[in-house]
Amino acid sequence: MESRLNQRPVATGNTQSRTYVGIVLVLGLLASCGGSNSGAPPAPTQRGDLVSVTGSSTFNVGIVNAAIAALTSFGVDTGVLSGTYGVSLNRIVYKTRTPDGRLINASGVVAYPLKTGAASSPILSFQHATMFRDVEAPSLSPDVDVVLMAAAGTGFIVVMPDYTGYAASTSEIHTYVLAAGLADAVVDMLRATRQFLSQQRVATNGQLFLTGYSEGGYATLATQKEMEQYLPTEFPITASMPAAGPYDMSTTVQYIVGLATNDNPAITGFVFKAYDHWYSWNRLGDIFQSPFATVIDTHYDGNYSAGEITTALTSNSAALFTTTFRSNFLGSGESAIKAGFAANDIYHWAPVAPTRLFHGVDDTIVPYFNATTAVSAMTTAGSTSVTLVDCTTPTALIPRDHENCVPNYLSRMLNWFVGAANNL
Numbered sequence: 001m002e003s004r005l006n007q008r009p010v011a012t013g014n015t016q017s018r019t020y021v022g023i024v025l026v027l028g029l030l031a032s033c034g035g036s037n038s039g040a041p042p043a044p045t046q047r048g049d050l051v052s053v054t055g056s057s058t059f060n061v062g063i064v065n066a067a068i069a070a071l072t073s074f075g076v077d078t079g080v081l082s083g084t085y086g087v088s089l090n091r092i093v094y095k096t097r098t099p100d101g102r103l104i105n106a107s108g109v110v111a112y113p114l115k116t117g118a119a120s121s122p123i124l125s126f127q128h129a130t131m132f133r134d135v136e137a138p139s140l141s142p143d144v145d146v147v148l149m150a151a152a153g154t155g156f157i158v159v160m161p162d163y164t165g166y167a168a169s170t171s172e173i174h175t176y177v178l179a180a181g182l183a184d185a186v187v188d189m190l191r192a193t194r195q196f197l198s199q200q201r202v203a204t205n206g207q208l209f210l211t212g213y214s215e216g217g218y219a220t221l222a223t224q225k226e227m228e229q230y231l232p233t234e235f236p237i238t239a240s241m242p243a244a245g246p247y248d249m250s251t252t253v254q255y256i257v258g259l260a261t262n263d264n265p266a267i268t269g270f271v272f273k274a275y276d277h278w279y280s281w282n283r284l285g286d287i288f289q290s291p292f293a294t295v296i297d298t299h300y301d302g303n304y305s306a307g308e309i310t311t312a313l314t315s316n317s318a319a320l321f322t323t324t325f326r327s328n329f330l331g332s333g334e335s336a337i338k339a340g341f342a343a344n345d346i347y348h349w350a351p352v353a354p355t356r357l358f359h360g361v362d363d364t365i366v367p368y369f370n371a372t373t374a375v376s377a378m379t380t381a382g383s384t385s386v387t388l389v390d391c392t393t394p395t396a397l398i399p400r401d402h403e404n405c406v407p408n409y410l411s412r413m414l415n416w417f418v419g420a421a422n423n424l
Helices: 061-073 146-154 179-200 215-230 249-258 265-278 292-298 306-312 323-330 335-342 369-380 406-420
Strands: 032-034 050-059 087-097 103-113 120-127 157-161 203-213 239-243 355-359 386-390
Touching: 050 179, 061 146, 087 146, 087 179, 103 146, 103 179, 120 146, 120 179, 120 215, 146 157, 146 406, 157 179, 179 203, 179 215, 203 215, 203 406, 215 239, 215 355, 239 406, 249 265, 249 323, 249 335, 249 369, 265 292, 265 306, 265 335, 292 306, 355 369, 355 406, 369 386
Parallel strands: 120 157, 120 203, 203 239, 239 355, 355 386
Antiparallel strands: 032 050, 050 087, 087 103, 103 157
């Protein structure tokens, strides 16, 4: 099958929100678990087909309010969240396409509010941040994301794809910040969600909100670009808020390789492992010194945590990368690898839907220039709907960095989306 890696952008990102990973609510014992639902279309054969529903759970309003309280304690402004409805949480499997054109099974979570009668709801597609272990994927994790629970209990239908490389597609290498792979996983998850909701007789109101932080921010903008350029009728977007994503991959990877001390080598390894695999470079031994090349080749199968990978690598960039590669990449060489990253710069277009790019000026994991470059380029391209939202922290003593900005991102996103949503 024809590869799509050189047809549309595929982005790399070095993103992780460790703080956000911590705000999940352990709800497994409190859920009323149902068996697998039947009724999925037989013999799914195309992108977006619903394959199966692998599990369903019901959460009451008390659990929803516990999720809202958890967000409040994390520093999120939750004044707009109502906690009005119980929530049905469902794990689905669907068909999607890999960057090299194969049709595979992927998975994710759909949560919808338990409204009465034929009441409709808006859809919120929430793209998750960097995850290293397969068990952290939304459809596998024993913990329920509190944002998902709080938003669904307020009246949104919340969709969270696992992405290619996790859960149902764990045999694949994750398409880490590869634009085509991430966008396809989100688009096809939304298609399968429509089929699932139709089976459940759950009505949507036609509104679609997109958001995500870190890798999720990149996935959000990549998905928005895909929808607006290729699928505008199928997916009219109400509002989009990408946050702290590496939209300018070319400059971001130059920045990473040029660091003398790299505090996030596990993320760096993830970027190069994903690109080396999906672009078939087979260059890890040329890019990284021994034994780190072997670690990067073997430690991104979903079985190792960020901490374990970090321990197995080094923060010294001169020791991590080979001298030849680093010199050539920071100079005029390695044109093929640079072209792969450039193909995943996702800011060369003019968004139509209201779009707010959120970022913190002190972010060193995904530098702030990603947002300013994107907003400037999109405005120059003719967009009048894009704005930059700067992160704020409670005091000037708290840096506006990748981790500290998560509460403010959630506050800004929830306030904007709830205010713009109908039928909550």
